[in-house]
Amino acid sequence: MNIYVLLKKTFDTEEKIAVTNGQIEDDGAEFIINPYDEYAVEEAIKQRDEHGGEVTVVTVGDEDSEKQLRTALAMGADKAVLINTEDDLEEGDQFTTAKILTAYFEEKEVDLILAGNVAIDEASGQVGPRLAERLGIPYVTTITSLKIDGETVNIDKDVEGDIEKIETSLPVLLTCQQGLNEPRYPSLPGIMKAKKKPLEELEIDDLDLDEDDLEPKTKTVDIFLPPEKEAGKVLEGELQDQVQELVSLLKNEAKVL
């Protein structure tokens, strides 16, 4: 089975993030594999171990994305592809990424493409579905269980806390939700072997794409951090008065009632 994983490098939202002039500062940020993509890598490895075949991890990114690809290789993926847009593209959005990936996949024999449900940075959840649409294959988002039997694919899909059972067939694109699996730690031998595994680097030229074809369809106007949490208010006095004050504050100040 030819299994592909779409992987994105994101900054670690558990670390401190600084924003200056509507831009996230790259210097201080820690970069990681998008956590939802880790579920995709894990699932790809499990499906390969069960059904045979090969796992290829694909990312659209820059030179530094190699680190996240190597980590996926250390977890057990077989091959990695870095589509490096650093020198060619100033900006990009979900359209750009989906279009690049479409060009990459057009010539490929694909059985299964796994992606994260969303990336924790921009959280659009669009790239997977858009790619499937362009490739003309079915897709299911937010999956929490995957069973493949021949060409038949049985899926549990998370629908706001409920489960939808879906049957579809290969080839298919699936996006992975928390609960699908428990991503493994890359083992020591895995890490040491990762450097010997193939990592192919492509530029948009290699995919017969031109900068103009990839012009983003959206424009990011501003990026800002949520307002700092202010200190709470402690109400004092008789219980009766406190309750009245609380209700009035919720009504007039917080406007939640």
Add this chain to the structure above:
Amino acid sequence: MNFELSKEQVMIKKMVQDFAENIIKPRAIEIDTEAKFPEDIFKQMGELGLMGIPFPEQYGGSDGDTLSYALAVEEIGKVCGSTGLSYAATVSLGASPIYYFGNEEQKEKFLKPIAQGKTLGSFGLTEPNAGSDAGGTRTTAVEDGDDYIINGEKCFITNANYSNTITVTAVTGKDNRGKNKISAIIVPTDTDGVTINSNYDKMGVRGSDTCEIVLDNVRVPKENLLGDPEKGFKQFLHTLDGGRISIAALGLGIAQASLDKALNYAKERTQFGTAISKFQAIQFKLADMAMEVELARNIVHKAAWLKDQGKPFTKEAAYAKLFATETAFRSANQAIQIHGGYGYMREYEVERYLRDAKLLEIGEGTSEVQRLVIARQLGC
């Protein structure tokens, strides 16, 4: 000159850090209070290949280097001194001498299972009357046909309860100057006459397994003799040189953890209407801690790098062990001070750092012995 870690080293550090944070850290207080060896954690560490970092693949290792191993010890030491100590002892004292001095059969039979994480490793050098003075060893191994018969007593031996074999030092005869000849012999722990007790109630590293071993007419085949019988003493010195780097890395981990905790607390704790991190008295402590942690890291990495390059590292390993473990003690002590009354409470963990750090100034060569080693290297 290049201070950057390789991609593999960065990845190993990150992996061990994640593992330590998620799996070991939540258990650290319990491991200390109950003084219970976390066998299940070691099983997982074995499966991840942590026990085999500095050994080649053919012996069940991961083909990594000393620096990667030091990074792993630091990350584990940051969350749990007990786990860090048993880990360092397995690799540096249990597995390494067999790797350095064992023949092919011994490596296949005794090193492989340790490197693969199937058993821990243990090194029996210290005796009730022989610690820093290894020459005072009284345990004897007498030849009897194809075997050695070993008699004696060992104390403060790490991991013996969880190891299939212990490499034991024993007097095997006298050299031509009439001095005791000390050799190392691999003793399977299930041999008749081997008794292992662990009745110690320790100040720190309470979850690490520490044992007393009685050897009563223990019969092991001569083929279990490790390395050159004439150079037993030199062999331990080499083993201990390597071990010092890992104890230094463990000290570095505890020192870093002390700094992290103290800095976080100082930024959050308010007195006189302001965070205590705004007070110079606290700032100076934190500045000293941060500087010492970084200097300790530099010498630990340098000693590991020298070893990886095949260059002499005895002096640097002693520097590293001495400075990093004393830094650990000082940093933990200051971390408690910055925490005030809370720091004295187990829940805040810094008091444990101090108790764990104290062992590092004693085990595998006291601070005083490190100074002697350094002085000897200076030609004194």
